[in-house]
Amino acid sequence: NSPPHRKWSERKVTIFTPMSDQQETGPTMRRLSQLESVVLWNRARQIKRELKQGVKKPYREVIDISWGDPQGGGIKPLSFVRQVLAACHYPQLLNSDKLPEDVRQRAERLLKECAGRSTGSYTATQGIPYIVKGISEFITRRDGGVPSFPNNIYISSGSQCMSAVKTGVLTPVPCYDKVNMSIRELGGVTIPYYLHEDQGWELQIEELNRALESAKGVCNPVALYVMNPGNPTGSLPQRRSSFSWLMSEFVSYKKVLAEMGPPISETVELASFHSASKGLIGECGLRGGYVELVNVDPAVMEYIYKLFSTDSCASVPGQIALNLMTHPPQPGDPSYSLYNEVIMTITQLIVFEVLNSVPGFSCQPVEGGGFAFPRLHLPLNAIHKAKEAGMQPDEFYCVRLLEESGLLVNPGWNFEQKEGTSHFRMNIMIKEETLEGVLRRLVSFHTKFMKEFS
Amino acid sequence: NSPPHRKWSERKVTIFTPMSDQQETGPTMRRLSQLESVVLWNRARQIKRELKQGVKKPYREVIDISWGDPQGGGIKPLSFVRQVLAACHYPQLLNSDKLPEDVRQRAERLLKECAGRSTGSYTATQGIPYIVKGISEFITRRDGGVPSFPNNIYISSGSQCMSAVKTGVLTPVPCYDKVNMSIRELGGVTIPYYLHEDQGWELQIEELNRALESAKGVCNPVALYVMNPGNPTGSLPQRRSSFSWLMSEFVSYKKVLAEMGPPISETVELASFHSASKGLIGECGLRGGYVELVNVDPAVMEYIYKLFSTDSCASVPGQIALNLMTHPPQPGDPSYSLYNEVIMTITQLIVFEVLNSVPGFSCQPVEGGGFAFPRLHLPLNAIHKAKEAGMQPDEFYCVRLLEESGLLVNPGWNFEQKEGTSHFRMNIMIKEETLEGVLRRLVSFHTKFMKEFS
Incomplete structure (x- = not known):
């Protein structure tokens, strides 16, 4: 039996x-599954509180790109999707001519x-x-x-x-x-x-x-x-x-x-x-x-x-x-053009180009999905410093990145990467304006970090 | 470890x-978990098809009250709930003065x-x-x-x-x-x-x-x-x-x-x-x-x-x-009165009274939830007939009820009732008009059934 x-x-x-x-999955889950990374997520929460309390930092807000949540990252949901959902939940809206015919x-x-x-x-x-x-x-x-x-x-x-x-x-x-x-x-x-x-x-x-x-x-x-x-x-x-x-x-x-x-x-x-x-x-x-x-x-x-x-x-x-x-809207449907305002490809290219132009980074082409996973080529001094602090090298890097630039990314060792390598995962399904700020903060921190430890 | x-x-x-x-849970699940009841649910599907094809029956549609799904049973969702959901999904609606202030x-x-x-x-x-x-x-x-x-x-x-x-x-x-x-x-x-x-x-x-x-x-x-x-x-x-x-x-x-x-x-x-x-x-x-x-x-x-x-x-x-x-709307809120159009208590009383007034039925008070679980006091002849057909007595009753009146209820033996007793479960979270029809069909079938086997 x-x-x-x-x-x-x-x-x-x-x-x-x-x-x-x-x-x-969501952010809290990671906190538990990666107990050793608790430092990073706890510190992020703490920093958010400090910012609310008016503590002066080199940045006004923490940008969390450590997980894959486009709408959480400020990307607007597709109107077609949301209009259909609204009408299904509240069918009185079906009589409103404010909603497109195909919706x-x-x-x-x-x-x-x-x-x-x-x-x-x-x-x-x-x-x-x-x-x-x-x-x-x-x-x-x-x-x-x-x-x-x-x-x-x-x-x-x-x-x-x-x-x-x-x-x-x-x-x-x-x-x-x-x-x-x-x-x-x-x-x-x-x-x-x-x-x-x-x-x-x-x-x-x-x-x-x-x-x-x-x-x-x-x-x-x-x-x-x-x-x-x-x-x-x-x-x-x-x-x-x-x-x-x-x-x-x-x-x-x-x-x-x-x-x-x-x-x-x-x-x-x-x-x-x-x-x-x-x-x-x-x-x-x-x-x-x-x-x-x-x-x-x-x-x-x-x-x-x-x-x-x-x-x-x-x-x-x-x-x-x-x-x-x-079954997305088809050409000729009222919602077709709005549905196809696609930003992903551009974002992927920008991230790939920027990261490969900075020493200490290398990044394989981002071909699909919403993440980049750049490799960090860290100086030996940084690796030693991380060991002293009881952290993995990329975790050490990410904690410092958070502390100094308010950017929250996900250390590569959380993904069981190959021994001896360092990476981090960043969500690139975010608003283009946000992405620009993200890359500016990232490159500026990275350059300083590499200088400090080389 | x-x-x-x-x-x-x-x-x-x-x-x-x-x-x-x-x-x-939903209806299909029961089909599998209660393999022996497959007869009943299969027959219900078949009858629905036959009705569509124009086969003449003593009823025009099958009423499925075998599971607890008020909206599936025709009860309208609460406007407050649906308006809030629509506005949350499609925030453009927040600017519409067609939605109440509290929504x-x-x-x-x-x-x-x-x-x-x-x-x-x-x-x-x-x-x-x-x-x-x-x-x-x-x-x-x-x-x-x-x-x-x-x-x-x-x-x-x-x-x-x-x-x-x-x-x-x-x-x-x-x-x-x-x-x-x-x-x-x-x-x-x-x-x-x-x-x-x-x-x-x-x-x-x-x-x-x-x-x-x-x-x-x-x-x-x-x-x-x-x-x-x-x-x-x-x-x-x-x-x-x-x-x-x-x-x-x-x-x-x-x-x-x-x-x-x-x-x-x-x-x-x-x-x-x-x-x-x-x-x-x-x-x-x-x-x-x-x-x-x-x-x-x-x-x-x-x-x-x-x-x-x-x-x-x-x-x-x-x-x-x-x-x-x-956190439902409070007295004074625009949505308060609409939210409190409660029909449950009335339904419970009607079902209790009707079922206890008909010989061969007894029903404990329905005090909460959306189900009634009346007991069937079946004649010995009916029990024998069920055995011959390889069915539990209440399943036999329910198959006949479906066949003759188009009413689909859930046989008691699916709930592991006490040996030797017969029941069925019926959803009473349905529209009052529907409930009236349901009770009429039920009582009429029941009277005929009891007569046939006594």
Whole structure:
């Protein structure tokens, strides 16, 4: 009478986050998971209080770019998304001609799919069928026709699917810390594989084999965890990578799996996540994500259904956000132009150029996602000083950066980076004006810091 | 290095849902958890299809009152709640004088507490501090001054807290099925204690002792699960009950715990849940609930923090709903009168009176919550017929009820009722017009059914 998820150990499972990661989290969580970093976050809170009390500092406010929260960072939500949400919550607005025609139509359509025409009703376990079907159409389109089936899709408010993983999981280094934390929390073992920084954080077959070897006698590796784009690295899988093909832009692992043909395309299990939190719509607070499960054993599928059903249903506002993300306004629609005011690419370029122009920094291209993960080449003196203070070198750097410039970034050692290297992760999904200030503060502090310790 | 939740086994934990249960769920979930009831839900879907195709039936539509979803059942959401939500999502509405003054003020206040003034930002793990503090004030007020501390409160989108329970849990019979399912799913053992139907579903000390005895050699009982009001029973703990006091209206277990004084008030662990899904505001789709933890071991508190933090944060719309529920408009506020259009008490009375006036039915008073759980006194012939069909007597009744009257209710055996009794659960949080039709259909079918089998 053993639970069906035991069967996962019989084959390989690829767990994968296309375009973004659903497992993103808030600031307080980090405070606990990275107890040693408490110094940094505590100091940030303290400084905020001091500033409120009028204590004089070289800056007027702390800018927190340590986590990936575009709207928290001042980026305005997309009007189309918010207008549809407002109209769905308060349908009286449907009669107002202040809302564009396509907004009202979309809200009408979505309300029709809610029980009792209300966002306050429960939905089916997998999500509102109309929205689930829309997601499968979106995936099919994204993957150039590789079919996606609604029955394989689950909408959730969180990262519940992870709880099906119970044994060894290959996870990247560097890696968003919550991934490792969740797996370990569930009694699983994480097997680190190192991304090759100088090759744009490439995932290399030889390294995967080395990692698999290292697991021998320790645990039974059953899954490979990849993030696409990477978090914290902001990189896209490229060139000759694990599956031997060329990519120049975002390509989904699901599509690649299909292209590899049988028996691989029919046996490798894939759990592919996406969410409304990252990417262009950047709706973190609504809590909406989905997972598509491919080639998963029917017994496991039944178990997963049960797992999801114990959580009632996903937040309806989050489900609506997923519908708007997967079916944005089309050319000709009144909301089309406003929806497409995209700033990401510019931001990525600016960060890349600025950071690579300053000695002591190097930064791989930011190709996707909302983070940059520059490497710090710190002077030996700074590294010694950090040791004296009982800190990791990059933590020491980040504490000083916070103290002197009011900038809060996330030290690289929180992401289990390669021994002997230093980095930090910064959120670049912020207002362009803010970004300019951020880079000015950063470069000015960095130059002073490098001078002090060289 | 054993996880801190092991410590739960060292003392007693009371898990408790005041005023409602956060673990409520949607219809599809039941389909799976109660595999044997699949007949009923499948038939309901089929009948809906047949009606669409124009098949003639003695009714025009299926009325589904088998689960607790007021808005799904046609009850309009409260305008105040929806106006605040609309304005929070789309702050341009704050400039519109079409929204009442107090709505705009509340939305302004809540937006001020969101990072970047947006509902699309992450929040702290426990929830937005302002809202968490508001909840603790609400609890303190509810319990006549018994203090509640924000640090003990966690807002969630689901019933995550349950995952801390790993051993024996005393659960009521009848009981909402998901409770038992979740506990077993997590490897726990449920120890049934029977509520005394004829005494208004009273919880009796002798019965608790019997249940505890029954667990000997089977598991280590560490927690008592109570629902207040009961689900499916709709009853409130009353008269001389487990804690030897008299109650005439809703009294929280937290308050009673405090009144019992030391050492009990300082050692019995209590996890008290509440949600926006049930009760007056009835916002099921927004997914917002909270748990207050009392007397819980600091090591366990740290573990719980971690547990919640792996799920990022709760849905912001759900958090807003909790704020509006715990701080409704006050007398004098423009939205006060509209907010207080309460229909529940009337509905409860009607159901109680109608059901007790028809032979073959008996129904305990519905004192809270949104369900009635009438008992069926079925003729022996009907019970035999059910056996022949391979069904439980009340399932047989419910299938016939659906077939002949288009009414979908939830058979009592899904709630693990006392052997040899028959019941069904019906949602009474529905529009009054609908309720009238429901009762008419029910009584007419019931009379015919009783005649057929007696």
